[in-house]
Amino acid sequence: MDAGATTTALKADELNSNTLGKLKSHLSHPLLLLCSGIGVIVDSYYFWIEDKHSLQNIIVFTIYLALCAAIPFWPKTICGVTLAWYLISAVSSTSEIDAMLVGTWLCLAIAFAFLHISIALCMLCVSVVTLLFITPTNAVIAIVIFQVCASLAGYACKLHISSIEQHRQLELAQNTIHVLTLERMLATRLHDTVTNDLSTIVTVASTRIIDASNESEKRPLEDIIARSQHAFVKAHEIIDILRDENRTDNSEQSLCELKQEITVIFDSEHKRLQDLNLVGTCTIRGYDGPLLVDDAVRAEIEGIVTEAFANLRRHCSPPTDYSIYAEIRRDMFNLIEMNALNMDIQPLQPSGKGLQLHRHTIESFGGKLVALQDQQTWILRVEIPLNQSLFAVDK
Numbered sequence: 001m002d003a004g005a006t007t008t009a010l011k012a013d014e015l016n017s018n019t020l021g022k023l024k025s026h027l028s029h030p031l032l033l034l035c036s037g038i039g040v041i042v043d044s045y046y047f048w049i050e051d052k053h054s055l056q057n058i059i060v061f062t063i064y065l066a067l068c069a070a071i072p073f074w075p076k077t078i079c080g081v082t083l084a085w086y087l088i089s090a091v092s093s094t095s096e097i098d099a100m101l102v103g104t105w106l107c108l109a110i111a112f113a114f115l116h117i118s119i120a121l122c123m124l125c126v127s128v129v130t131l132l133f134i135t136p137t138n139a140v141i142a143i144v145i146f147q148v149c150a151s152l153a154g155y156a157c158k159l160h161i162s163s164i165e166q167h168r169q170l171e172l173a174q175n176t177i178h179v180l181t182l183e184r185m186l187a188t189r190l191h192d193t194v195t196n197d198l199s200t201i202v203t204v205a206s207t208r209i210i211d212a213s214n215e216s217e218k219r220p221l222e223d224i225i226a227r228s229q230h231a232f233v234k235a236h237e238i239i240d241i242l243r244d245e246n247r248t249d250n251s252e253q254s255l256c257e258l259k260q261e262i263t264v265i266f267d268s269e270h271k272r273l274q275d276l277n278l279v280g281t282c283t284i285r286g287y288d289g290p291l292l293v294d295d296a297v298r299a300e301i302e303g304i305v306t307e308a309f310a311n312l313r314r315h316c317s318p319p320t321d322y323s324i325y326a327e328i329r330r331d332m333f334n335l336i337e338m339n340a341l342n343m344d345i346q347p348l349q350p351s352g353k354g355l356q357l358h359r360h361t362i363e364s365f366g367g368k369l370v371a372l373q374d375q376q377t378w379i380l381r382v383e384i385p386l387n388q389s390l391f392a393v394d395k
Helices: 003-026 030-048 055-070 075-091 095-099 102-114 117-134 137-211 215-242 258-275 295-315 353-364
Strands: 253-256 279-286 291-294 321-328 332-340 368-374 377-385
Touching: 030 055, 030 095, 030 102, 055 075, 055 102, 075 102, 075 117, 102 117, 102 137, 117 137, 137 215, 215 258, 253 295, 258 279, 258 295, 258 321, 291 295, 295 321, 295 332, 295 353, 295 377, 353 368, 353 377
Parallel strands: 279 321
Antiparallel strands: 253 291, 321 332, 332 377, 368 377
16 A cells, blocks of 8 residues: 555545535525526616616616625625615615616525524615615515515525424434443443353352362463453443443544554463464564554554454464464554464354454554455455544545
8 A cells, every 4th residue: 555645645635625615615505506696687687678777877786796696605794785785776766776676585585594583684674664765655565575575485494494404403312312322231231241251250260270289270260360350341441431431532643652562462462372272473573663643543453463363262273373474664554364274173153243343443544454265274464554544534
């Protein structure tokens, strides 16, 4: 994987995404673009069919058309400015106000759809009162009726938008409640099954260790007790997370001696495999200085390394050969695990769920996990970028 090329491509995509996002933010209501275009065309038609136009009227109407064209980009601001320009033109007794109708209706609809109801009512009242004093009675009645209809249409849109938002928030709240209920149910089941079984294992092993006659019999029992207690603590940590207690945020970065931490896991797990009479090699190479690594990525690396050794213990029978190789670079962690499969003796059947969960997590970081069987050899390859913010794509 070419990290530089990948980073450049993703930054280009992010730039394009930001540009499109800004454009969409200005055109957040595409329907306004259509309505504004129709208003400009209709008002322009009625303006130009008049016989005579003074230069002043043309300038006033041109400014009005420019404001109407800007409505889709800044609807909340331009609607008030356009209506104010219309009323100023009406007060100054210019003849072009007869053609400045569709745009003003659209402005009132926008005011009732997007602005506070008190502001929208003030705009409508000012418009009606102003027109009552400067427009003939028959004409003002028709104009006011259309303005009121436009205001009602805008208010109906506001209620519809509010209804959609309330429905979305209700669905979100229901989903949140469902997830919390499920997590607490899982926490209860985990406590009542796994932790209780681990406690039983520790009790039985502690009883047997008293009756052990020599050190060779005590050592595996001590290992069982230690691993069971470790699993017991980890299970309770998971229970606390599911119950929303001591929840941690893994989105931060921190300096760590990654090679040293992985080496400790390698040494411990390699010794356990030797105790089970499994023969193989464990090698770790690469950069051994401090690295700035995302905490979530660091936890996943430790998890997939532990999972690789766990699969060896569960699915391989002595004296199956195996090889685990890890390489740490400044920007990438690589893991290759191979082991010979004993086709005659297979104590546990693999479910594949563990690696599947790890695959989804690794792919979300921009990495790759490949697991396959080549004749009688199991092969696992893992690539994980050490900084997920450079590789993960915003969904």
